[in-house]
Amino acid sequence: MTKPTVAEQQNLLSMPPEEYMNAHQSDFFLRLLRHERQELLEHIDYLKTQLQRSEQQGDEADKAIREEELRFLFRQIDRESRLLPKIDAAVQRIHQGEYGYCRETGDPIGLARLLLRPTAELSIDAKIKQERVEAQYRK
Numbered sequence: 842m843t844k845p846t847v848a849e850q851q852n853l854l855s856m857p858p859e860e861y862m863n864a865h866q867s868d869f870f871l872r873l874l875r876h877e878r879q880e881l882l883e884h885i886d887y888l889k890t891q892l893q894r895s896e897q898q899g900d901e902a903d904k905a906i907r908e909e910e911l912r913f914l915f916r917q918i919d920r921e922s923r924l925l926p927k928i929d930a931a932v933q934r935i936h937q938g939e940y941g942y943c944r945e946t947g948d949p950i951g952l953a954r955l956l957l958r959p960t961a962e963l964s965i966d967a968k969i970k971q972e973r974v975e976a977q978y979r980k
Contacts, residue, residue, distance in 0.1 A: 844876045845869050854952055861949050862941040871935050874959050878928045881921055888918050927960040934962075943967050 853869055860866075892914050899907075934940040941950050943964040950964050963971060 843872070845873050850956060853956075861952075866952070867935050867940065870940060870955060870959055871932065874928050874932050874935070877959065878925065878932075881924060881928070885918055885921050888914050888921075892918075924960070930962075931960045 849869060853866055856863070856866070892911065931940060941952075941955060942948065943950055944962040945967045946964060948964050948966075950961050954961055954965060961968075
């Protein structure tokens with residue numbers, strides 16, 4: 842699975858706004874999401890192999906360092922594993938023709954935002970509003 846090129850990104854951004862989420866753009870993001878998913882799976886597999894390294898010898902400091910490394914690896918695997926369903930949901934939205942549009946307002950999310958965060962479900966305005974509400978509940 843090849844990652845879309847910078848030239849393809851530039852071509853995407855140069856398209857007129859009325860062509861938002863046309864077939865070319867949908868295909869681009871589908872390939873991007875599939876590429877990111879594959880890279881993520883490969884990285885998770887690599888992290889899992891790092892977990893399996895056994896280093897039982899060493900003094901207490903060596904064992905403590907290894908325990909900290911293991912905690913870090915577990916956190917990283919957990920964080921990256923939680924991204925997989927988001928990627929799968931974005932791919933599903935592409936197939937349903939809903940990708941690129943805000944889940945709350947129905948407005949376009951925007952190509953620049955999707956290039957930075959291909960799994961985005963909310964426009965910038967809706968995301969800011971959501972974060973404000975969440976911040977109020979935390980207080």
